[in-house]
Amino acid sequence: MKITVVGTGYVGLVSGACLADVGNDVLCLDVDPAKIRTLEEGGIPIHEPGLLEIVRRNVAAGRLSFTTDVEYAARFGAIQFIAVGTPPDEDGSADLQYVLAAARNIGRHMDGYRVVVNKSTVPVGTGDKVRAAIAAELGARGADLSFSVVSNPEFLKEGAAVEDFMRPDRIIVGAEDERAIQLMRELYGPFQRNHEKLLVMDVRSAELTKYAANAMLATRISFMNELANLAEVLGADIELVRQGIGSDPRIGWHFLYAGCGYGGSCFPKDVKALVSTGREHGRDLLILNSVEQANDAQKLRLVDKIVARFGPDLSGMHFGLWGLAFKPNTDDMRDAPSRVVIGELFRRGATVAAYDPVAMSEARRIFGDDPRLRYVDRPMAALEGADALVIVTEWKEFRSPDFVRVRELLRHPVVFDGRNMYEPVTMKRAGLEYHGIGRS
């Protein structure tokens, strides 16, 4: 099939590359010429395990190409995926300007039947707006062309995006006409060969399903974080509690890890957007309001602990920091807890030496040449001359450091671990004072 994917971010590029990998002809469109240039030169603009290989393989096979030409893109694919950003507006609602601009471009230039598949995370009712935007463009040029609008939310996780796309748990298709449903079934056939994963529903339910999934996961995390904070004062260990409840299949093991707050481009913005949708329709979403508040506070937990240990005025102090990305295996720092931790350390007068395996250039883009932040190229180098170690992201390479060396390098043998990577008893044995989340 011929497919156009609009937007070459985490979702668009992964979807485009994976769809090409099963034999489709895919054209990826982006309005950012720098991204398209990088792709045309054989690179990729993001760090995502396995993605570069798939992109290169499919470009070489002639199944994957890139463009900034909106007219060519609208004419290329009978299926047009929209995978552009939906960042939060000032009031927390999802900003639909990019989605609607993409829809208008399709309407302006399409030259035959199109299935417009929305993969961006969008509020309920956006399908109608996309339909109206395309119809208005067709009307303006007097074109009598038919099209279908489908909601096909994406559930991939950054850092495991290729694997998630290739082996989805479910494929949600919100569609109301048979022709589009049939095309979606054919398109996703290769991704559900062992059992049926495609769930067809109405567009509104599909749109809400995406928010429901992210809001549920965010709720679990905030719930565990709140319990972790309680465990600390009660003298309990949240890691043991996690294992105790995770073994109940009704609860399950996933997304029960307490830490220094959830970040990323989606949980924070999607919880906000759902709260905003509720408000717009006269429904105050009490649970989700609290989930968000709890997470904002949780991002400051590490600094709270630092302040409890060293006092509120940290001027003259210097901290080694491991992990800048919002989670391992990505260079994404959107809403990353590290940004809050670093900002708060600065505000209190401290300086930071940071190490991250892949997010360093993203950090440089965000913090610029701030003299209070020094970048180092090895985890241990961050500890030279540091008063204490702060861990924000649980990269694999931090799992088993030489604790003796850690103790030797630090001015105070203190570790603040925002991801509960170590056992308190191991740390004690190594002569390190350990402050995890929810562990007393």
Ligand SMILES: NC(=O)C1=CN([C@@H]2O[C@H](COP(=O)(O)OP(=O)(O)OC[C@H]3O[C@@H](n4cnc5c(N)ncnc54)[C@H](O)[C@@H]3O)[C@@H](O)[C@H]2O)C=CC1
């Ligand atoms: N990042 C993730 O892991 C996931 C994101 N989503 C959702 O997917 C959507 C996209 O997210 P990301 O891929 O992270 O965004 P992103 O910000 O990484 O990429 C979006 C891309 O769209 C391009 N763009 C904007 N307007 C355009 C237009 N009119 N025509 C062509 N290109 C245009 C931008 O230049 C950018 O390269 C969002 O709604 C997000 O909530 C859903 C599941 C997972």
Ligand SMILES: O=C(O)[C@H]1O[C@H](OP(=O)(O)OP(=O)(O)OC[C@H]2O[C@@H](n3ccc(=O)[nH]c3=O)[C@H](O)[C@@H]2O)[C@H](O)[C@@H](O)[C@@H]1O
């Ligand atoms: O809509 C989206 O964009 C995506 O959002 C999340 O994926 P992602 O943000 O890439 O990463 P997650 O693995 O979900 O982690 C999000 C944040 O939660 C934190 N987290 C995760 C799990 C946990 O147990 N505890 C915890 O604090 C992580 O550290 C991270 O900061 C969802 O997991 C995806 O299914 C969804 O498609």
